[in-house]
Amino acid sequence: MEVKPYVRTAMLDGKPAPVTSSGPAGWLKKNLFDGPWNTAATLVALVVVFLLLSHLLPWVFQSVWNAENLAECREIIDATWGPEHSGACWAVIHDRYLQLIYGFYPWDFLWRPNLTFAMMLVAIAPVLFTQLPRKMLIFSCLFPFIGAWLLWGGSIWQPVMVLAGFGIGAAAFRYLAKVNRILSIAAAIVLPVIWWVFVMETVVHGLHAVIPLGLEPVQSNQFGGFMVSIIIGLTAITCSLPLGIMLALGRQTELFIVRTFSVGFIEFIRGVPLITLLFVASTLLNYFMPPGTNFDLIVRVIIMATLFSSAYIAEVVRGGLAALPKGQYEAADSLGLDYWQAQQLIIMPQALKIAIPGIVSTFIGLFKDTTLVSIIGILDPIGLSNAIRADSAWNGIYWELFAFIGFVFFIFCFSMSRYSMYLERKLNTGHR
Template identity: 55%
Template sequence: MTVHDASWVRQTMVAASERPSAATGVWLWARNNLFNGWLSTVLTLVSLIAIGWGMLSIGPWLGNSVWNASSVNECRQAMNGAPGACWAVIRDRWTQLFFGFYPAHLYWRPVIAFALLFAALAPVLFTALPRRMIWFSILYPGVAFWLIWGGSLWSPALAYLGFIIGFGLFASLARVNMGLATAAAVIGAATWWIGATGPLTSQLSAIAPIDLQTVASRDIGGFLLSIVIGVAGIAMSLPLGMLLALGRRSGMPLIRTMSVVYIEFIRGVPLITLLFTASLLLNYFLPPGTNFDLILRVVIMVTLFAGAYMAEVIRGGLAALPRGQYEAAEALGLDYWKAHRLIILPQALKISIPGIVNSFIGLFKDTTLVMFIGLMDPIALAGAIRANTDWQGIYWELYIFIGAVFFAFCFGMSRYSMYLERRLKTDHR
């Protein structure tokens, strides 16, 4: 008898059995993440009790919601004395929360500007799109300004021409001297904007009028105001922060000292102080009769404030790079600007993505501080709505709605930063 004929030798393989139910799916995830130790189990049970208590407390209030009413008294009558949420105030005043006192028949203009914002951001945020679309991203600020504020289209067009003049002067003199090229570009563009833009706009408007109804800045409010200030501050604070970070690490004592003084001064002063400066004190330093738009002043101050914090975030990324990266750039024969543009800054920015996005989120939420200088942001509009006799007594519904909208924007930025980190990840850990 051979070994293979022995009764104790298996002749066929046993079919694979399914894993126990406790070792698959939800049960496995719960055991590994919620009940993987006594401390985790206690925290899970306490959390479940807190969530259950919250649902039992808030559930009846949400379940007795009223959506159709024209005043808080109608809401209370529909609730029959029981506690409940009066969401009718959102339905009645949502346009005011989003647009402020913007003329109702012109709502289509900020809506189009907001839709075009995504088209302008797409080629910047996603590399799969054609790079030639970046031209629309460059032109978008002028288009958005014209749509929201109105006036003549020639005004933003001539403003862009100032940038072209400055770039032309810089490109023509850059090979001679970088400092001279930069000074010539700034002086040339500023001279064009101050001396030529106004008269030429009037002349071109008389010859070929391309105008939209003008909307005053005092009528712009709500989430429209927060988005304008937030997007403008985010777009301009990043390049300003990069320049300040490079200036703080510069080997030239004057540039380094100026950058350090600026960053430390801005970081030591509250944002609300700078906003009051923009609102009240700045006019004292301007020539008599100068009309400097308040929203523009706020955007400038917010940009200067955020740029200082952005500089420190980027400086941390620069400090995290090994010295070998700088030596490699020098070995390739690259000058200072090419080395930072092609090798140093891309890596430093990748390292700094979490801090950069965190600063962006904080900047967007800080736009609510403009209520203290008289601008009607969503929080200020909520107070104005509550002051109306029809909606006196409304409190939680307005702030919950405003918080939910801010959360949607901030959560979107957070998720994109996570996507960007995964896309740019080059290690295999």
């Protein structure tokens, strides 16, 4: 009997993957129940999470939001859920949330920090997201002067003349660069300092006498809460990145004086605790100023926080520079680029891409370290929480205030972490 071979003339339809290897069931098997040890660890973790949530969730949600004091809050909890129940007294947040956000900033002027925060979001948007129009960067450059004027008030000519100092430095650099580059850099630094220290106040008083435009002044001792943390953290982050990059380049340069200064500055700052620098800012820095100079305490803290963060940023950037292969430098030389062109177009973009995780980690640490200013008398959220707990109405409350403060800090720090991951994915040019 002749057997004819069977040849399929039509393709079979594709079948879905097994349930145990795809979809939710596949994910659970791969990540949670892949073998006896993984299964045991998953079950133990589930028991721990259940025990934590069974105690935490009732405390968080079976709580009180409206009460005049802690005693009334506990009476409401006992009457509603029983005397054995220990719920949270979120009424303290409802009662003092404005103080935790703004400190003792005058209530009639709260529109000023609100407007400043809204303008801040507009200013940093084109810096964080390159899809936005580049013309918005003009507003980003002007925002620090506008924001400072809105928060502290005073004559409008003050920020205008501070901005004029930068204009003087830029003009000096532009015109003297044709003569001598080092001279132009020195003039761009010295001339604005002379303008700000010796000339600006006289010009501001003269202009304000002729055209009196300004806002009601607000003293720095009225600042507080998360507003202080955002002001110090954001300003120090913004200023420390370019300063840290320059220090990293200075540490690798062949110029002896520049390299020695950069190494000495970095090692000194990294060897001193931040709290020590804050004490220096609050007590000793005024001794180096001319007699009669009123150097704002928050500005002093911003300067010290910026210097502290820039030293760590310099080391992170230096690590990125060291990670680049030597061929990148040789490629820049083969194209005929000078030092600054090579750094701008080839070296620094790659080094910063490598250093993104370390830079963002330093920024997150700096933002959290702003809580240290409570030690030198600035009422940040931690300082205000101590003041609130000292009030007889809320004496004895503890966890609710710190839980709220920690939650707000988590939102800011988690947002920075997510943006870091977005930036890494965006700049990832490698092949997987």
